[in-house]
Amino acid sequence: MSISKSEWEIMRVIWTKEEATSGQILEILGNKNDWTASTVKTFLKRLVDKGYLVRTRSGKSYLYSSTLTEQDAMNQQVDDLFDKFCQRKHTMILKHLLKETPMTLTDIADLQALLLAKKEEALDEVPCNCIPGQCRCKEHLGL
Ligand SMILES: [Zn+2]
Numbered sequence: 479m480s481i482s483k484s485e486w487e488i489m490r491v492i493w494t495k496e497e498a499t500s501g502q503i504l505e506i507l508g509n510k511n512d513w514t515a516s517t518v519k520t521f522l523k524r525l526v527d528k529g530y531l532v533r534t535r536s537g538k539s540y541l542y543s544s545t546l547t548e549q550d551a552m553n554q555q556v557d558d559l560f561d562k563f564c565q566r567k568h569t570m571i572l573k574h575l576l577k578e579t580p581m582t583l584t585d586i587a588d589l590q591a592l593l594l595a596k597k598e599e600a601l602d603e604v605p606c607n608c609i610p611g612q613c614r615c616k617e618h619l620g621l
Pocket of ligand 1: 565566607608613614615
């Protein structure tokens with residue numbers, strides 16, 4: 479399920495606070511985004527409809543909480559993004575990300591361990607998963 483930039487900002491507040499009212503979200507994001515109380519309520523309703531949030535009554539207002547973890551949501555977003563690219567180009571994007579991402583020595587050691595384990599499942603050639611005409615892999619592979 480797709481999620482807009484504004485909806486994502488709201489999700490981040492809810493992941494941070496674990497649960498929040500629309501008033502609390504407006505307080506945190508209202509100024510930056512020029513939102514009103516009704517804008518926030520509209521986004522919250524969409525997120526409930528999409529299944530990302532559930533709401534429970536708390537006195538006069540509703541408390542919103544997430545149905546998925548931030549990690550799961552981030553993975554889903556990145557998977558959706560990578561699905562748009564030819565599988566044979568994924569490594570190229572990863573190299574770009576590795577170059578651009580700030581890292582500690584521990585992060586680098588973790589990645590080295592991951593790559594070492596990855597060797598066990600290395601392929602001779604990464605298959606192209608595109609429709610013919612969407613990339614040049616198949617022309618080159620002669621498929
Ligand atoms: Zn391809």
